Amino acid sequence: MRIVPVPCLADNFAYLLICEETGQAGVVDPAEAEPVLHCVAQEGVTLSAILNTHHHWDHVGGNKALLARQPKLKVYGHASDRGRIEGQTELLEAGAHFSVGKLAVRALHNPGHTSGAVSYVVQDAVFTGDTMFAAGCGRLLEGTPENMYHSLCKVIGSLPPETRVFFGHEYTEKNLRFAAQVEPDNADVQDKLAAVRALRAQGQFTTPSTLAAEWKTNPFMRTDSKSIQQTVRQSDPGNDLTPIAVLGAIRRMKDQF
Numbered sequence: 001m002r003i004v005p006v007p008c009l010a011d012n013f014a015y016l017l018i019c020e021e022t023g024q025a026g027v028v029d030p031a032e033a034e035p036v037l038h039c040v041a042q043e044g045v046t047l048s049a050i051l052n053t054h055h056h057w058d059h060v061g062g063n064k065a066l067l068a069r070q071p072k073l074k075v076y077g078h079a080s081d082r083g084r085i086e087g088q089t090e091l092l093e094a095g096a097h098f099s100v101g102k103l104a105v106r107a108l109h110n111p112g113h114t115s116g117a118v119s120y121v122v123q124d125a126v127f128t129g130d131t132m133f134a135a136g137c138g139r140l141l142e143g144t145p146e147n148m149y150h151s152l153c154k155v156i157g158s159l160p161p162e163t164r165v166f167f168g169h170e171y172t173e174k175n176l177r178f179a180a181q182v183e184p185d186n187a188d189v190q191d192k193l194a195a196v197r198a199l200r201a202q203g204q205f206t207t208p209s210t211l212a213a214e215w216k217t218n219p220f221m222r223t224d225s226k227s228i229q230q231t232v233r234q235s236d237p238g239n240d241l242t243p244i245a246v247l248g249a250i251r252r253m254k255d256q257f
């Protein structure tokens with residue numbers, strides 16, 4: 001297996017998921033077609049599938065042009081996104097399995113950012129779209145804090161800590177600045193922020209992260225942190241500090257950050 005990030009638009013990541021044994025590839029979230037086709041040619045692989053994590057235009061925007069060139073591409077998305085994903089051919093439910101070349105892929109259902117959000121698990125990698133970012137999570141556009149808590153901490157969070165997390169946007173630096181504000185005594189956040197600033201200064205991307213790093217630095221997965229709870233109490237004195245209430249409070253703070 002080889003995974004090649006394909007930067008798209010201003011800050012999106014599509015990813016080419018390559019089965020090295022067969023030369024077949026799938027593309028996760030083609031925001032636009034051109035950079036994806038360029039990468040497919042450069043890698044010398046055959047594109048056989050589109051794996052969409054959710055229906056937003058900046059994740060499916062390249063579907064139409066890719067299908068115009070290759071009408072037989074399989075297009076994967078959650079069953080409930082039927083009619084919202086251009087060219088969708090495969091209607092996935094939680095736990096569905098399929099393959100790209102000989103790579104076995106498993107779909108997780110992660111409602112929160114959208115109702116039909118899915119993540120794709122392949123070997124030691126997970127593609128999380130706009131559900132889990134490095135040090136962040138997507139806005140709750142079609143879901144509740146409870147949905148997002150469950151998706152991040154119980155569903156994606158059930159994967160092994162060494163799992164590599166391939167996320168949908170290069171938001172890491174801003175996310176870590178927010179993380180440092182809500183949990184000022186977290187040294188792991190400070191260390192990662194310094195490392196990420198150095199990477200970005202060199203024009204490098206921060207994908208992938210790992211689940212282990214997210215448990216240490218992602219405030220939306222750290223609702224039991226006393227420091228985060230103290231921050232929440234200051235802005236929302238009536239908050240009962242359950243994990244779901246804390247996640248909801250810091251998500252509202254992040255919306256204004």
Ligand SMILES: [Zn+2]
Pocket residue numbers: 054056113130138
């Ligand atoms: Zn989105």
